[in-house]
Amino acid sequence: MRPILLQGHERALTQIRYTKDGDILFSTAKDQVICAWFSANGERLGTYHGHQGALWTVDVDPTTTLLASGAADNTVRLWDVRTGKCIKVWDFNTAVKRVEFSEDGTQLLAVTEKRMGFLGTIVVLDIDPDVNAEQSDEKKLTITCDESKATVAGWSYLSKYIIAGHEDGSVSQYDAKNGEIIDNVQAHEPDMPVTDLQWAPDRTYLITSSKDKTAKVLSARNLEVLKTYVADTPLNTAAITPKKDFVILGGGQAAMDVTTTSSRQGKFEARFYHKVFEDEIGRVKGHFGPLNTIAVDPQGRGYASGGEDGYVRVHQFDQGYFDFLYEVEREQARK
Amino acid sequence: MSKIANRPDWADDEEFDDPTALPPPTITTNKDGTKTKISYTFNDAGKKVKLTQRIRETVVREAVPPRVAARREWAKFGLEKGHPVGPSFDTTSVGENIIFRPSVTWKRDKQEGKDVKEGDGGVVPGGGIDTGSLKQQLKDKKVKCRICDGEHYTMKCPFKDTLAPDGVDGAVGGAAAGAEGVDGDAAGSKEGGLGTASGVYVPVHLRKGGAGATGEKMGGKYERDDLATLRVTNVSEMAEENDLREIFERFGRVTRVFLAKDRETGRAKGFAFISFQDRTDAAKACEKIDGYGFGHLILRVEFAKRAT
Structure with missing residues (x-):
């Protein structure tokens, strides 16, 4: 496969998101601009201007009409995907590290940083899916994380739960209606922050990555750890591929250590593991720095990775990727 | 036949009229469905360049949901506002091809590859690593x-x-x-016994009862002596071997005259080889005839380089 290199950012990438159809991808970096790209040919559709600080996160609603972003300027902004206009700004006390639309696009959650005497929170906002509608200012729900701040969060199936990963390596489950904590499990090593949380296509299970060099698949219903993937480097991101039973992990040593190690041993590769058998089945090289974010095309045709080096690499899978099967899988298919 | 018919007559060449005129590009369709496009351009040095491209056109039909098709028509905005359709070169490029083949034994393969690499790393001065790898190879071999x-x-x-x-x-x-x-x-x-061990290929000349130890040498009866052979270039097309022999015989005994001729037209190709019996004669001839006018051309003579 020939990756497409996108050079729209001047600083390290922070998050990439595909639309539901997989035709457009959005990328954010620490340089205050969101870029929208066509995934098929790497053409840039446009850029979204308005944030005054490093962008940490972006998400697009299921109909590709609204785009939400969170940044270090303490705001969440809502954008018209088509024109690049900013529709709404919500102000917070601290930086916003993660936003995510619910499955139906009517709610948005935002994870705020713990800083300047404010505790980390998870805030739920109501969204009107109409572009021209007036969005409400009200914060429908605020979950305060008093033990350890949340670093990532997401909506489970039917927007029933909010699952959050914390700085102390634990994962907790909240009721999405009233914000009460239902469960909290120490999924990763203590004091190893959870760095990413992404969903399976049906949102019944999720994958978390952590600095403790592992990624885990958890059930959304009871937070049971279903699978563990062990890597040899701290992980920044993990994603589950549709169509094929794989997971993709990305990492590399911390950005501050990069200059002291050569890129050959730097482990700046996307690692593919088999989702069920937990075996590593291959790696894809290319970045000059640690991988900060990986996003998978919801249609399963490819994936994109963003690195500390400021590049986005968009990959379309070859036939060999789709043909790969374990012997037992082949036998099962024959029956 | 058609080839000859298509070839333009030199008299019709319009280049004399306008030296900057370029022949129009031609596109021909080949039997296998590809197209051959021949175009001409001037390069930076002002020379005419002929560019032959073989083009295979494939139509990839892709069905996308209507909403995706509609999004492709969206006008660009932000930094891209007003830019034409299609990827721009300053933001988008294509990386080198990556061969990604998932494999169950990926980890093991990688481990082995690493060992080999470490063994082979031959840049180390003194060849310390190399002897190490040799030792490794012979590790479990006994004398x-x-x-x-x-x-x-x-x-x-x-x-x-x-x-x-x-x-x-x-x-x-x-x-x-x-x-x-x-x-x-x-x-x-055990392969030592040639021709005895079954299942091992033995070259014909080493087989028992085969031809002699050394094969027959190619190239005829006598060996050409390159030491006393001159290469003559810029020979007139109308030249004959006898003319050349006459010119060179006055310096010494000529053993061979070879004038390259075109197989079809029978005309000389413009170069010849003259072998002398004595190298000193050849040197004398080389000195004298180099620059000698023959026909309407000036001969250039040098010692032939040994064919490699």
């Missing part, structure tokens, strides 16, 4: 004499003069293995 199976080299065997090496039967005997040295001691394996 074994091919004569008596003892733990010493065959050449150091006390029975060397009295016994034939193991695995060589009487027919081939010591003649093949010992004297010719076709299987050096280093080979050190």
Whole structure:
């Protein structure tokens, strides 16, 4: 496969998101601009201007009409995907590290940083899916994380739960209606922050990555750890591929250590593991720095990775990727 | 025939009228469905360049949901506002091809590859690594004499003069293995007995009862002596071998005159080789004839370079 290199950012990438159809991808970096790209040919559709600080996160609603972003300027902004206009700004006390639309696009959650005497929170906002509608200012729900701040969060199936990963390596489950904590499990090593949380296509299970060099698949219903993937480097991101039973992990040593190690041993590769058998089945090289974010095309045709080096690499899978099967899988298919 | 018919007559060449005129690009369709496009351009040095491209057109039909198709028509905005359709070169480029083939044994393969790499890393001065790898290769190999199976080299065997090496039967005997040295001691394996071990390919010339040890040399009866051969270039098209012989014979005995001729037209190609019996004569001829006017051209003579 020939990756497409996108050079729209001047600083390290922070998050990439595909639309539901997989035709457009959005990328954010620490340089205050969101870029929208066509995934098929790497053409840039446009850029979204308005944030005054490093962008940490972006998400697009299921109909590709609204785009939400969170940044270090303490705001969440809502954008018209088509024109690049900013529709709404919500102000917070601290930086916003993660936003995510619910499955139906009517709610948005935002994870705020713990800083300047404010505790980390998870805030739920109501969204009107109409572009021209007036969005409400009200914060429908605020979950305060008093033990350890949340670093990532997401909506489970039917927007029933909010699952959050914390700085102390634990994962907790909240009721999405009233914000009460239902469960909290120490999924990763203590004091190893959870760095990413992404969903399976049906949102019944999720994958978390952590600095403790592992990624885990958890059930959304009871937070049971279903699978563990062990890597040899701290992980920044993990994603589950549709169509094929794989997971993709990305990492590399911390950005501050990069200059002291050569890129050959730097482990700046996307690692593919088999989702069920937990075996590593291959790696894809290319970045000059640690991988900060990986996003998978919801249609399963490819994936994109963003690195500390400021590049986005968009990959379309070859036939060999789709043909790969374990012997037992082949036998099962024959029956 | 059609080829000749298509070839333009030099008299019709319009280049004389306008030196900057370029022939129009031609596109021909080949039998296998590809197209050949021939176009002409001037390069930076002002030279005319002919560019032949073979083009295969494939139509990839892709069905996308209507909403995706509609999004493709969206106008660009932000930094891209007003830019034409299609990826721009300053933001988008294509990376080198990556071969990604998922494999169950990926980790094991990688481990092995790493070992090999570490062993091979031959840039280290002094070849320390290289000897290391050789040692590694021979790690579990024991020295074994091919004569008596003892733990010493065959050449150091006390029975060397009295016994034939193991695995060589009487027919081939010591003649093949010992004297010719076709299987050096280093080979050190049972393949030593050429033509005896079944299943191993043995080249024809080494087979028992085959042709002699050395094959017949190609290239005819006499060997060309390159030391006394001159190469003459810029020879007139109308020249004959006899003319050249006349010119060169006055310097000494000429053993051979070869004038390259075009197979179809029978005309000289413009170069020739003259062999002298004596190298001093050749040197004299080279000195005198180089620059000599012959026909309407000036000959250029130099010693022929040995064909490699």
